Structures are given as C-alpha cells and as structure tokens.
Amino acid sequence: MKRRVFLILSVITMAVIAFSPVSQAAEVTGTAKADGFGGPDAITVTITVEDGKIKSVKAEGPKETEGIGSVAIQKLPAEMVEKNSINVDGMTGATFSSTGILKAAEAALKAAGVNPEDYKKSSDSAKAAEEKIFETDVAIIGAGGAGMVAAITAADAGKKVILIEKQAMVGGNSVRSTGGMNAAHTPEQDKNKFGENAGIEKTLKAAEKFSDNKFIADLAAKVKAQYEAWKADPKGYFDSVELMELDTIIGGHGINNP
Numbered sequence: 001m002k003r004r005v006f007l008i009l010s011v012i013t014m015a016v017i018a019f020s021p022v023s024q025a026a027e028v029t030g031t032a033k034a035d036g037f038g039g040p041d042a043i044t045v046t047i048t049v050e051d052g053k054i055k056s057v058k059a060e061g062p063k064e065t066e067g068i069g070s071v072a073i074q075k076l077p078a079e080m081v082e083k084n085s086i087n088v089d090g091m092t093g094a095t096f097s098s099t100g101i102l103k104a105a106e107a108a109l110k111a112a113g114v115n116p117e118d119y120k121k122s123s124d125s126a127k128a129a130e131e132k133i134f135e136t137d138v139a140i141i142g143a144g145g146a147g148m149v150a151a152i153t154a155a156d157a158g159k160k161v162i163l164i165e166k167q168a169m170v171g172g173n174s175v176r177s178t179g180g181m182n183a184a185h186t187p188e189q190d191k192n193k194f195g196e197n198a199g200i201e202k203t204l205k206a207a208e209k210f211s212d213n214k215f216i217a218d219l220a221a222k223v224k225a226q227y228e229a230w231k232a233d234p235k236g237y238f239d240s241v242e243l244m245e246l247d248t249i250i251g252g253h254g255i256n257n258p
C-alpha cells in the first residue's frame with residue numbers, strides 16, 4: 001500500500017514538473033560577465049525576468065570598440081527584450097562583442113536562478129523580407145570610405161543618392177584604418193618637393209624577390225620605366241597608380257589577389 005501511494009505521488013510530482021509553466025511570477029535579476037573584444041570579462045549583462053518574460057536587459061562594455069562593439073551593446077539587449085529570447089543573431093562585424101553579450105546573458109539568467117534554456121526560443125529573424133522599391137539616380141552598395149566618397153561626389157553633382165550598407169554600422173574597413181589614407185598620384189603631392197627616391201628604389205629592389213611572379217615582375221618593369229622617365233625630366237612629384245599597386249602587393253608578401 002505504502003509503495004503504491006509513493007508511486008502515485010511520484011507520477012503526480014513528475015506531471016507537475018512536466019507541465020509547470022516556464023513563467024516565473026516573482027521578479028528576479030541576475031548579472032554576469034563574459035569576455036569581449038575589450039578583453040576578459042569586458043562585458044557585463046544584467047537581466048530581469050518576471051512572469052516568464054524578459055523584462056529588461058542591460059549590457060555594458062566600455063572597452064568595446066566605439067561604433068562597432070558599442071553598436072552591439074546598444075542593439076542586442078533591446079532585441080532580447082522584444083523577442084523574449086537570448087537567442088538573437090550576433091552582429092556581423094562585431095562578433096566578439098556579440099558573442100560576449102550572448103554568453104553573459106545566459107550566465108546572468110543562471111545567476112537569477114532561471115533556466116536559460118527556457119529563454120532560447122529561436123528568434124524570428126528569418127521572417128519574410130518585405131519588398132520595397134526606391135527610385136534614385138545613383139545606388140551605391142557599401143558604406144565604407146569609397147562608397148561614402150562616391151555618394152558625396154554624386155550628391156555634390158546634384159544627383160539623388162542611395163547608399164546601402166549590409167552591416168549594422170557604416171564605415172567598413174575604412175573606420176579601422178590606423179594611419180593616413182593611402183592614395184596615388186594626387187594633386188596634393190604635386191604641391192610638395194619630391195624626396196622619396198630611396199623609397200622607390202627600395203620598392204623596386206623588393207620586387208626583385210618576386211621575379212617568379214609574372215604580375216609583380218610586369219608591374220615592377222612598368223614602374224621602373226615610369227621612374228626612369230620622370231628622372232630624365234623631373235617635374236612634379238613622382239608617383240603612379242602602378243607604384244601604389246606594387247607597394248600594396250609587396251606589402252602583402254606577393255600573396256594578395258591582384
């Protein structure tokens with residue numbers, strides 16, 4: 001008899017566990033850290049859950065790159081609240097920060113005494129795309145430096161411009177550029193006295209190491225001819241598009257795709 005009662009109670013308990021709602025009536029809050037682009041434990045996430053709903057998410061990451069990781073810090077928490085899920089898409093271009101936010105969010109739920117698995121229902125990012133038609137004179141794909149300059153140039157010429165960027169932030173590699181922007185044979189250079197002979201000769205010498213690479217050998221021969229012609233009549237600042245190509249490809253140890 002005793003054994004039978006125990007079995008019945010066990011079944012009831014299991015049923016209660018199996019059918020108990022995910023919802024958590026009381027408000028609970030948890031905070032946790034995870035590694036980010038800014039280093040170990042660079043990201044902190046605080047989550048508040050009430051009645052089975054993610055009520056608020058706050059992410060902090062003062063060391064994440066401004067304009068890249070900081071965009072993920074700003075956007076992902078709002079998406080988690082909106083979708084009531086920590087299973088949101090990371091942001092392209094801010095992978096480290098995104099991964100850190102998602103990991104810290106999971107740990108924060110655990111710290112709040114909540115099962116993170118209950119808040120991982122897949123996000124509906126795959127919902128059908130809406131078709132919209134825009135009319136413009138010029139459409140530019142990619143809002144990095146080149147795209148932005150093209151957009152400004154076209155707008156200055158009185159054209160209507162649409163500039164499209166696939167990432168959540170604009171700027172591309174251009175915002176990561178650490179020094180001056182390289183350019184070849186510009187009018188600005190002609191305002192200066194040329195004194196870079198040693199640099200040209202160094203590049204031509206370095207090109208000799210790649211003599212088995214036809215692209216580099218042909219480019220070097222062209223640059224050499226340009227340089228010799230300039231030396232015979234040294235007017236203005238010596239530079240050329242081919243010299244920049246040669247510098248770039250040698251800078252890439254000859255393995256970059258021309």
Ligand SMILES: Cc1cc2nc3c(=O)[nH]c(=O)nc-3n(C[C@H](O)[C@H](O)[C@H](O)COP(=O)(O)OP(=O)(O)OC[C@H]3O[C@@H](n4cnc5c(N)ncnc54)[C@H](O)[C@@H]3O)c2cc1C
Binds near residue numbers: 145173182
């Ligand atoms: C760390 C680092 C340091 C650098 N330092 C220097 C430096 O000191 N000096 C220098 O001259 N150069 C430097 N460079 C190189 C320089 O940044 C790049 O050569 C230059 O930014 C390229 O400009 P871009 O406009 O062609 O490309 P990007 O600035 O990369 O822009 C391309 C844009 O197009 C977008 N895009 C791509 N495909 C699509 C699509 N299908 N739809 C919509 N959008 C799309 C991309 O997301 C991106 O935003 C550096 C690069 C890096 C990464």
